[in-house]
Amino acid sequence: EVQLVDSGGTLVQPGRSLRLSCAASGFTFDDNSMYWVRQAPGKGLEWVAAISWNSDSIGYADSVRGRFTISRDNAENSLHLQMNSLRAEDAALYYCAKGRGRYFYGMDVWGRGTTVTVS
Amino acid sequence: DIVMTQTPLSLSVTPGQSASISCKSSQSLLYSDGKTYLHWFLQKPGQPPQSLIFEVSNRYSGVPDRFSGSGSGTDFTLKISRVEAEDVGVFYCMQSVQFPLTFGGGTKVEIK
Numbered sequence: 007e008v009q010l011v012d013s014g015g016t017l018v019q020p021g022r023s024l025r026l027s028c029a030a031s032g033f034t035f036d037d038n039s040m041y042w043v044r045q046a047p048g049k050g051l052e053w054v055a056a057i058s059w060n061s062d063s064i065g066y067a068d069s070v071r072g073r074f075t076i077s078r079d080n081a082e083n084s085l086h087l088q089m090n091s092l093r094a095e096d097a098a099l100y101y102c103a104k105g106r107g108r109y110f111y112g113m114d115v116w117g118r119g120t121t122v123t124v125s
Numbered sequence: 126d127i128v129m130t131q132t133p134l135s136l137s138v139t140p141g142q143s144a145s146i147s148c149k150s151s152q153s154l155l156y157s158d159g160k161t162y163l164h165w166f167l168q169k170p171g172q173p174p175q176s177l178i179f180e181v182s183n184r185y186s187g188v189p190d191r192f193s194g195s196g197s198g199t200d201f202t203l204k205i206s207r208v209e210a211e212d213v214g215v216f217y218c219m220q221s222v223q224f225p226l227t228f229g230g231g232t233k234v235e236i237k
């Protein structure tokens with residue numbers, strides 16, 4: 007069974023850093039792109055970042071570019087999101103999601119999310 | 126950036142009736158490989174999103190066949206035939222033809 011377990015969310019002060027992780031299992035991790043998507047309280051879904059199967063293609067939302075870094079460790083089957091210079095507007099539930107295929111063809115499985123509070 | 130516009134914002138449906146959600150993109154979602162990267166998701170209350178349809182009309186395994194997607198270019202529709210109580214939640218479309226990936230604002234479906 008495909009499983010994505012998001013972790014690392016917590017309460018953090020504005021301007022500080024945080025690193026989110028997503029542990030993947032049940033599929034061939036290095037055959038799939040991965041995504042981070044967030045959802046502020048009471049709001050819709052917002053794409054944050056995406057990374058291809060071998061990290062040769064990476065994309066960011068304008069709202070996080072230059073502050074957030076997505077990375078993956080294919081040996082450890084893990085996805086990460088390094089979040090620097092956090093702002094109040096970054097507070098959200100962050101989901102990792104498994105991509106369909108090696109590049110950006112949409113996502114098929116979602117984690118349960120990890121909550122980031124900036125205050 | 127590609128803007129995704131969903132209508133209506135909300136929908137109240139009688140069980141057994143059908144419902145349609147429109148998703149329009151500000152640019153064509155047809156990629157040079159001939160595929161159209163428009164996807165649909167459902168977020169049930171208190172749950173993470175679940176993937177329903179990829180590339181306009183392809184249902185994921187386990188998704189009931191009462192969900193169907195159609196459209197091309199910039200104009201897409203998700204149809205739910207024979208709505209059931211378990212279909213309540215917010216439906217989102219999303220494009221992945223180019224960065225930044227963008228979601229529609231969501232359509233909330235409730236049962237009468």
